[in-house]
Structures are given as C-alpha cells and as structure tokens.
Amino acid sequence: MKWEGISEFVYVAEYESFTQAAKELGISIAQVSRQVSALEKRLNIKLFYRTTRKISLTEEGQVFYQHCRAVLDGLDAAEQAVSTLQSKPQGRIKLTAPVTFGEQQLLPLINDFMLQYPDIEVTAFLSNQKIDLVKGGYDLAVRIGRLRDSTMMVKKLGYRTSYVCASPDYIDEFGVPQTLADLSQHNCLLGSVDYWHFKEGSADRNIRVSGRVQYNSGYGLVDAALKGLGIVQLPDYYVQKYLESGELVSFLDDYREPEEGIWAVYPQNRHPLPKVKVLLQHLQQNLPL
Structure with a gap:
C-alpha cells in the first residue's frame, strides 16, 4: 500500500506531464492520475x-520527490546488483x-558495445542544449570541454x-597566417561565435575573426x-580524415589550444549501475586518451 503511486508521482514530477509519465510507464493517463x-x-x-498549461511541484512535493527519487534509485541499484x-x-x-x-563518435561506439551486451538497451537523445539529468531520468550525459556544474559526478572518457x-x-x-594577428587578413569561416580559442604561451586567447560565411553547422x-x-x-572529428588525405592543411599548431576533455557526467546521488559502468569502460577504451 505504501508504494502505490510512488513511481507515477516521480515520473510526473520529472516529465512535468501526466501524458509523458503514462507513456514512459506503459500505462494509461487515467491510471497515472488516479494513483497520484x-x-x-x-x-x-x-x-x-495543476493548470491547463503546466504541472509543477508544490514545496511539499519537492521535498517528497527528493526522497522518492532516492528510494527508486536504490531499488534500481539493488535490482541491477542482484541481476549481475x-x-x-x-x-x-x-x-x-x-x-x-554523438553522431560521428559516440553512437558508433555504442553500437559496437551493444553487440557485446545483447541484454542492454540504449536510449540516446542528442542535443547541444544542457539537459537536466535528474528531471529527464538520464543515467548519464557525455559533455565536452570545461565543466561548470560542480553538483555532478564526473569521469573522463577521452x-x-x-x-x-x-x-x-x-x-x-x-598564403598561410604565421601569427594570430595575421588571421585578421584572412577570410575565416565562422561557427556560432565570432572568435576562436588559442593558447599563447601560458595564456588563453580568444581571437575575434571575421569572414563571408557564418554557419551553425x-x-x-x-x-x-x-x-x-x-x-x-573545428574539432578533429570534423577534419581528421581530410588532414590525413591532404585535402586540408593544418597551421598555427604552436597556438593550438590543449585537448578538451570528453566527460561522463551523472548525478551525485546515483552511483553508476553495472550496465553503465561497462559502457563507461568501453568508451574509455575506445575514445582517444
């Protein structure tokens, strides 16, 4: 009796939707509503x-959610520990x-991983937006570069x-630019921002560049x-094969920014389950370190 409605409540809280909670749980919306x-x-x-447009937790609901989420995480961990x-x-x-x-590097590695572990299923959502892992019910996120969220556990993958x-x-x-200042004399192909990152000695440099093209692709x-x-x-996974074939030529290598970390990030209150641990090991073995 005490457990009735807990899963339904947690899913509604995380998705802010009775409809989505019902879909994830594989039950009817009416059943979710009755249980809550x-x-x-x-x-x-x-x-x-509850309004016609939005569902959000009350203050009491927030407190109750934190405890319920921890309980469900513990049950998942216990179940997985026994199954392994x-x-x-x-x-x-x-x-x-x-x-x-994700498209070029991560998903091909995950496909190889799934061939080794036929009992594991993977749902991957690729997005350049920062996603709330707890609300979305994610086991982990793969992120690149400097990490700012100190509330998360982190493991370097590559x-x-x-x-x-x-x-x-x-x-x-x-011709070839010999210094960072020379870039101002060249047509630079811009991404979503109008500056590039470099390292000059021990100093980080953001150099403003300009050109005829600006794409977010x-x-x-x-x-x-x-x-x-x-x-x-651009990062290596865009250009590496063209550098190797000679279709592109790299320069200003002395100013190249140090390698950016590729990280697995997961909430502090969730220790990686065995299924996640073997995936992380697989990625660490196959991403460049």
Whole structure:
C-alpha cells in the first residue's frame, strides 16, 4: 500500500506531464492520475500545482520527490546488483550527448558495445542544449570541454583536439597566417561565435575573426573549407580524415589550444549501475586518451 503511486508521482514530477509519465510507464493517463490523486489523499498534502498549461511541484512535493527519487534509485541499484550476479549486465541506459560528436563518435561506439551486451538497451537523445539529468531520468550525459556544474559526478572518457586549417587551393592563393594577428587578413569561416580559442604561451586567447560565411553547422563549414572559401577552426572529428588525405592543411599548431576533455557526467546521488559502468569502460577504451 505504501508504494502505490510512488513511481507515477516521480515520473510526473520529472516529465512535468501526466501524458509523458503514462507513456514512459506503459500505462494509461487515467491510471497515472488516479494513483497520484490517491497518493495525495493518503498523504493529505497537495503534491502538484495543476493548470491547463503546466504541472509543477508544490514545496511539499519537492521535498517528497527528493526522497522518492532516492528510494527508486536504490531499488534500481539493488535490482541491477542482484541481476549481475546471475547474468551479464542488462537493462536500459538513457543518455544524452552533443549532436555531431554523438553522431560521428559516440553512437558508433555504442553500437559496437551493444553487440557485446545483447541484454542492454540504449536510449540516446542528442542535443547541444544542457539537459537536466535528474528531471529527464538520464543515467548519464557525455559533455565536452570545461565543466561548470560542480553538483555532478564526473569521469573522463577521452579528449578532442581542434585544428585551424584550409585547403591547398586557398593557401596557394592567400598564403598561410604565421601569427594570430595575421588571421585578421584572412577570410575565416565562422561557427556560432565570432572568435576562436588559442593558447599563447601560458595564456588563453580568444581571437575575434571575421569572414563571408557564418554557419551553425560543422559539416557546412568543412565543405566551405574544402572548396577553398576560407580558413576554419573545428574539432578533429570534423577534419581528421581530410588532414590525413591532404585535402586540408593544418597551421598555427604552436597556438593550438590543449585537448578538451570528453566527460561522463551523472548525478551525485546515483552511483553508476553495472550496465553503465561497462559502457563507461568501453568508451574509455575506445575514445582517444
């Protein structure tokens, strides 16, 4: 009796939606609503503010949610711990990662991983937006670069390197910049910001650049560079194969920013379950370190 409605309450709290909670739990919306209402009646408190547009937790609901989430996490961990004594790691892993890195690097590695562990299911949501892991019910996020959220547990998986490069045709016509100041004389292919990151001695430098092209697409910028439209700064997974083939040439290497970390991030109150641990081990073994 005490457990009735707890899962339904937690899912509604995390998705802020009775409809989505019902979908995730595989039950009807009416059943979710009945269970939450019965839970509120049993506790004699109001857990949610409900309007036609939004559902949000009351102050009492927030307190109750934190305790319920911890209990469900403990049950998941206990269930997984027992299952791993009897079989290979199993269950669903829900993760999020940046879009291009996820498409080019992460998902192929996860596909290899799933061939090794047929009892594991993976749901991956690729987004360049920072996602609330707890509310979304994620097991982990893969993030790149400097981390600012000190409330999360972190494990380093690998690194990425950015290159400044251009096509041989562009170099033949306009030459190679020898210093950071020389970039002002060149057509630079811009991404979502109008500056590039460098390291000059021990100092971090953000150099403002300009040019005829500004895309929020790494693929579009690579294509522009290959066609001789200008100079580009992009991570290795965009340009590595073109550098190796000679279709792009790297320069200003002495000013290259140190490698950026690739991190697995997960909430402090959730120790990685065995299924997540084996995935993290797989990524650490196959991403460049």
